Amino acid sequence: MTSQTMTDKHHVATHGQVASGFESVRDEFERNFTDRGEIGAAVAAYWRGEKVVDLWGGRRLPDGDAPWEEDTMVVVNSTTKGVSAMTLAVASARGWLDYDALVARYWPEFAQNGKEYVTVRQLLGHEAGLVWLDEELPLPRLRDLDHVARVLARQKPAWPPGTRRGYHAMTVGLYMQEILRRVDPKHRTLGRFFDEEIAAPLHLDFYIGLPAEIPDRRLAKLVLFSPARALRALPGTPGPLAIRVLWPWSLLRRSMLFADLNPNDRSALELELPAGNGVGTARAIARLYSVFAEGGGELGVGPETLARLTASPPMFHTNDVVVGVPSSFSLGFMKPGPERAFGSSPRAFGMGGAGGSFAFADPDQRLGFAYVMNKMDFHLLNDPRERALREAVQRAIVARERAAPRRPAHTPEGAMV
Numbered sequence: 001m002t003s004q005t006m007t008d009k010h011h012v013a014t015h016g017q018v019a020s021g022f023e024s025v026r027d028e029f030e031r032n033f034t035d036r037g038e039i040g041a042a043v044a045a046y047w048r049g050e051k052v053v054d055l056w057g058g059r060r061l062p063d064g065d066a067p068w069e070e071d072t073m074v075v076v077n078s079t080t081k082g083v084s085a086m087t088l089a090v091a092s093a094r095g096w097l098d099y100d101a102l103v104a105r106y107w108p109e110f111a112q113n114g115k116e117y118v119t120v121r122q123l124l125g126h127e128a129g130l131v132w133l134d135e136e137l138p139l140p141r142l143r144d145l146d147h148v149a150r151v152l153a154r155q156k157p158a159w160p161p162g163t164r165r166g167y168h169a170m171t172v173g174l175y176m177q178e179i180l181r182r183v184d185p186k187h188r189t190l191g192r193f194f195d196e197e198i199a200a201p202l203h204l205d206f207y208i209g210l211p212a213e214i215p216d217r218r219l220a221k222l223v224l225f226s227p228a229r230a231l232r233a234l235p236g237t238p239g240p241l242a243i244r245v246l247w248p249w250s251l252l253r254r255s256m257l258f259a260d261l262n263p264n265d266r267s268a269l270e271l272e273l274p275a276g277n278g279v280g281t282a283r284a285i286a287r288l289y290s291v292f293a294e295g296g297g298e299l300g301v302g303p304e305t306l307a308r309l310t311a312s313p314p315m316f317h318t319n320d321v322v323v324g325v326p327s328s329f330s331l332g333f334m335k336p337g338p339e340r341a342f343g344s345s346p347r348a349f350g351m352g353g354a355g356g357s358f359a360f361a362d363p364d365q366r367l368g369f370a371y372v373m374n375k376m377d378f379h380l381l382n383d384p385r386e387r388a389l390r391e392a393v394q395r396a397i398v399a400r401e402r403a404a405p406r407r408p409a410h411t412p413e414g415a416m417v
Contacts, residue, residue, distance in 0.1 A: 085332025173275025206280030290368025
């Protein structure tokens with residue numbers, strides 16, 4: 001079943017389709033505009049390999065009336081990390097990358113200043129202590145990947161690797177980039193490998209390194225954080241995080257200072273920053289996670305690799321030393337935990353982004369989900385907009401499974417089931 005609606009309050013147009021039984025997702029999507037301050041957004045979900053939610057609406061530009069269209073793309077900040085982690089998973093499935101190997105096995109220059117025994121798993125799990133850089137990297141320097149690699153190789157961990165967990169906000173993507181360049185027989189960048197080996201065969205509208213041929217009319221602009229908005233949000237911010245945001249010498253603040261990047265500046269989006277400047281649609285991200293939720297076969301990802309992605313990470317009994325609150329990461333993904341219980345089981349994996357975007361795979365429910373938006377809000381976890389949509393999708397799946405637990409023998413590709 002398909003639907004196209006317009007909300008009554010504030011006359012915000014929402015468009016798209018939902019399958020029978022998923023109407024509550026459309027209702028929550030409309031409530032995001034009428035009750036939760038949404039400006040422009042999209043949400044998509046694939047269940048059992050079929051698209052069941054594909055909605056978009058509001059304004060592409062915060063100022064003016066340019067509508068969010070079916071093909072509108074937006075930068076998704078750290079939700080990019082999940083896409084990059086799936087890219088490394090494809091490389092691992094091909095036998096190029098062993099998560100438990102030393103990083104120095106693939107990158108000998110990395111083995112200096114206390115990093116000799118850092119494993120790929122520790123690095124991708126935010127346990128390596130490599131949260132900041134000792135050199136600022138303006139845009140021209142970030143384009144010189146050989147120079148970036150030299151800077152990364154000489155860094156000294158902020159704590160003994162493997163003893164703590166602390167969010168590597170931007171650096172983890174730079175390390176992902178260099179590892180992929182090293183293990184790929186063609187030495188492609190992560191963005192190029194993703195484009196050629198993942199996005200092209202799956203027909204995904206998502207880029208790590210925005211091509212020049214993408215017209216500006218397809219790009220949404222973010223409503224960025226401002227001091228005034230931050231002050232209004234401060235009372236609802238966890239105390240340990242607020243302290244780290246306000247203290248200029250905190251690991252969190254230092255981790256953000258290596259480059260001056262404006263996500264509304266197209267030149268910043270044309271770089272490859274695998275931790276934070278991916279640009280695309282909710283539909284593309286949900287489709288990619290759906291491939292992994294279905295076992296990864298379309299991309300040559302087998303049971304062994306999927307088992308590694310779905311395994312629970314080792315739990316540390318202290319807070320994340322960078323953000324000051326509990327976190328759970330594994331192989332580049334966020335994993336469910338007490339602070340964010342997404343998915344139907346601990347086997348789920350995904351990643352959120354600053355401002356509210358979020359996407360994940362749930363192999364047990366065979367679900368791929370993604371939400372993107374252009375109004376950045378201040379919720380570190382469980383943004384009310386994405387949480388309402390995510391939970392509505394999962395309730396609909398439970399209801400459908402109870403009513404008709406068996407999948408139809410055949411459903412036309414791309415149909416709303």
